[in-house]
Amino acid sequence: xxxxxxxxxxxxxxxALLDEVAxxxxxxIAIELWDGTRVPLGSNPAxxxxxxxxxxxxxxxxxxxxxxxxxIRPYIKGLIEIKGGTLYDVGLLFAxxxxxxxxxxxxxxxxxxxxxxxxxxxxxNLDEGRAFEGDENNHxxxxxxxxxxxxxxxxxxxxNDFYELFLDERRLYSCAYFTDWNNSLDQAQHDKIDMIxxxxxLKPEERFLDIGCGWGALIFHAAEKYxxxxxxxxxxxxxxxxxxxxxxxxxxxxxxxxxLKNYVDLEGPFDKIxxxxxxxxVGEDNLNEYCATINRLLVDKGLFLNHAISRKAKKKKNRFxxxxxxxxLQKYIFPGGELIDLGQTISSLEQNKFExxxxxxxREHYQLxxxxxxxxxxxxxxxxVELVGEEVYRIWIAYLAGSSLAFLxxxxxxxxxxxxxxxxxxANLPPSRADLYR
Numbered sequence: 001x002x003x004x005x006x007x008x009x010x011x012x013x014x015x016a017l018l019d020e021v022a023x024x025x026x027x028x029i030a031i032e033l034w035d036g037t038r039v040p041l042g043s044n045p046a047x048x049x050x051x052x053x054x055x056x057x058x059x060x061x062x063x064x065x066x067x068x069x070x071x072i073r074p075y076i077k078g079l080i081e082i083k084g085g086t087l088y089d090v091g092l093l094f095a096x097x098x099x100x101x102x103x104x105x106x107x108x109x110x111x112x113x114x115x116x117x118x119x120x121x122x123x124x125n126l127d128e129g130r131a132f133e134g135d136e137n138n139h140x141x142x143x144x145x146x147x148x149x150x151x152x153x154x155x156x157x158x159x160n161d162f163y164e165l166f167l168d169e170r171r172l173y174s175c176a177y178f179t180d181w182n183n184s185l186d187q188a189q190h191d192k193i194d195m196i197x198x199x200x201x202l203k204p205e206e207r208f209l210d211i212g213c214g215w216g217a218l219i220f221h222a223a224e225k226y227x228x229x230x231x232x233x234x235x236x237x238x239x240x241x242x243x244x245x246x247x248x249x250x251x252x253x254x255x256x257x258x259x260l261k262n263y264v265d266l267e268g269p270f271d272k273i274x275x276x277x278x279x280x281x282v283g284e285d286n287l288n289e290y291c292a293t294i295n296r297l298l299v300d301k302g303l304f305l306n307h308a309i310s311r312k313a314k315k316k317k318n319r320f321x322x323x324x325x326x327x328x329l330q331k332y333i334f335p336g337g338e339l340i341d342l343g344q345t346i347s348s349l350e351q352n353k354f355e356x357x358x359x360x361x362x363r364e365h366y367q368l369x370x371x372x373x374x375x376x377x378x379x380x381x382x383x384x385v386e387l388v389g390e391e392v393y394r395i396w397i398a399y400l401a402g403s404s405l406a407f408l409x410x411x412x413x414x415x416x417x418x419x420x421x422x423x424x425x426x427a428n429l430p431p432s433r434a435d436l437y438r
Contacts, residue, residue, distance in 0.1 A: 008035070010056050010121070013113040015039060020110050024102035027093050032083065048084025055079055061123030063115060073126040076394045088374060088401040095405050160215075160238050162387050166377040166400075170217035171242075174277035174307065175366040175414050185372045188365075193221045196274055198436050199358065199418050200303050201429065202226040206271040209233075209297065211263045212278030216243035216256075223255040232258040233266065264289065268297035272304075279308035279345070283338040287345070291352040298421045301428055304354065309366070310413045311339040342415050355423030358433070362414040367407035374400040 011033065018031055018039045026042040030050040033039070038050060053059070058074045074080040075087070082090055160171075167173055168189040176188035177195050196218065202208060204227030210219045213232025216239075223230040234240055243258040250256075263278075273294055282290045294304050346356055377384060377396060384393045406412040420427045 010059075010117045011035065011037065013110075013117040014056075014059075016110050017106070017114040020106040021103070024105060025094075025097065027097070029090065029093055046084065049089060050083045051090065052081040052083050053079075054081065055124055056118065057122055057124035058126075060118045060121045061126050063118050064123060070126050072398055074124075075398060076391055077126065078390060078394070079124060086374075086378060086401070087397055088371070088404060091401055091405045092408075095409050159387060160242055162384065163215075165380040165384050165387075166373045171215040172217050173214055175362050176369040176372075177362065178365055178368060181368065185369070185376075188369070189217070190221075193218045194225070195436065196276065196305055196307070196416075197222050197226050199416070200272045200274065200305055201435075202228050202272055205229065207231070207269070209266070209268075209270040209273045211273065211275040211294075212281075213239070213243065213258060214276075215239055216246055216258065218274065218276065219243075219256050219258070220246065220250065220252070223252055224250075228255075228272070230256050231270075232256075233261045233263055234258065235260065235262065264293050266293075266297055269299045269302075270297055271299055271302050273298055273302070274305045274307070276305075276307040277309070279306060280339060282340075284340055284344065287340060287348045288352070291348045291354070295352045295354065295421060300422050302421045303357075304419050304421070306345065306349075306417045306419070308345070308415065309339055310342045310345070310415050312411065312413070313341040313343050339412070342413070342417075345415075345417060349417070349419050353422055354419035355427065356417065356419050357427060357429060358416075358418040360416045362416060363407050363410065363412070366412075366414040367404055370400050370404035370407065374404060 014033065015037070018041070022039070022041045028042050028044055028046050028049070030038045030040045030045050032050045032052040034054055034056055053074075058079050062070055062074075163171060163173065168176070168186045170186075170189055170193075172189040172192065175192065176185060177192035178188045179191055183191070200208070202222055206228045208219070208222050208228040208230045210222075210230065210232045213219055213234050216232060219230035219232045222228050232243060234243070237260065240258060240260045247253060247256050247258065275294070279287075279290065298304060342359070346359075349356065374397065377393075377400065381393065384396075403412070407414070420429070
């Protein structure tokens with residue numbers, strides 16, 4: 001297509017538009033077009049960093065059906081390449097740029113000429129590929145449990161071997177905790193699960209529940225170091241198999257158990273409960289049931305630690321799932337997911353007879369965690385492509401790069417909230433946080 005006369009005619013309005021974009025952005029990057037033409041988008045572009053658009057049909061397809069989802073698709077399908085850097089490098093250039101207002105100054109005549117050149121020309125197929133085929137936006141009160149299982153398995157059952165390429169040695173798939181920003185990912189993930197155990201003040205023989213236990217790192221650590229009876233639940237068959245194998249290998253049949261079960265079907269009681277990176281799958285409509293279920297499962301004065309990604313609170317009530325970036329995330333990575341702001345979480349916990357004992361923000365910790373995951377996955381590109389294919393690999397690169405940039409910009413946050421059931425009388429906690437850091 002790139003050698004056809006039509007593609008050549010499209011160059012002139014494209015170059016005119018990029019010239020105006022460069023004036024507005026002054027970004028240290030270039031655009032490389034389908035014929036090899038390289039257009040700097042700033043006065044001092046990086047020598048090698050460029051976005052390569054391989055086919056003018058990409059532009060035609062995007063103009064006919066513009067959406068964030070379809071902007072991501074060309075990269076996923078390999079029709080757009082990043083040269084001389086990574087997707088994260090490109091995102092970092094625009095992370096704090098007030099570009100939207102400046103782009104509005106581009107002359108409408110230039111935009112119209114560009115659109116006219118592409119609108120009726122042949123496009124490329126951006127629709128095929130890996131995506132959740134059901135209703136990825138469905139997270140309401142009437143969500144069937146079978147759907148929740150489909151959501152979780154779509155995400156986690158991509159294969160244990162794939163996750164091993166970028167996670168730490170314990171295969172922890174949630175925000176790490178860096179007591180020093182230079183610590184390794186393995187050290188930071190160990191420090192995370194130990195901090196959770198210390199915040200919960202776990203004691204020998206207590207009954208501890210991990211909702212959404214992943215590959216079991218927390219329940220194993222809690223049982224081995226703190227002497228509790230640890231139980232985990234998951235909706236992932238792959239995770240269940242792994243944890244059961246590890247229980248047997250470690251000889252912890254009398255201390256650790258796991259089952260494939262929805263948390264709402266659990267029977268208690270438990271002395272302490274943790275939910276790490278699981279509430280994102282619950283959804284705003286199910287938040288009250290989530291908090292009420294945990295209250296039912298806990299003994300009086302029992303402690304619950306909720307570790308979850310959060311969105312910023314809005315001036316007006318506006319479901320985060322309606323945002324285009326959230327819809328794209330639901331389609332390709334986390335079907336059924338929805339972020340809830342910290343205020344809603346705390347209100348629901350208090351409405352369900354919990355007292356908030358501690359709140360800690362870990363946004364910067366998750367920004368670094370996701371960046372380290374991204375770096376490790378890029379390092380293991382060849383093996384990743386061998387395991388899951390080029391398209392799935394690119395989906396995860398886009399997901400991890402976007403997540404790290406979202407935490408960097410503060411559009412996504414991470415909070416740990418510690419609560420106690422039934423706020424009457426002494427909470428039976430130390431008078432300060434000092435014990436957490438000894």
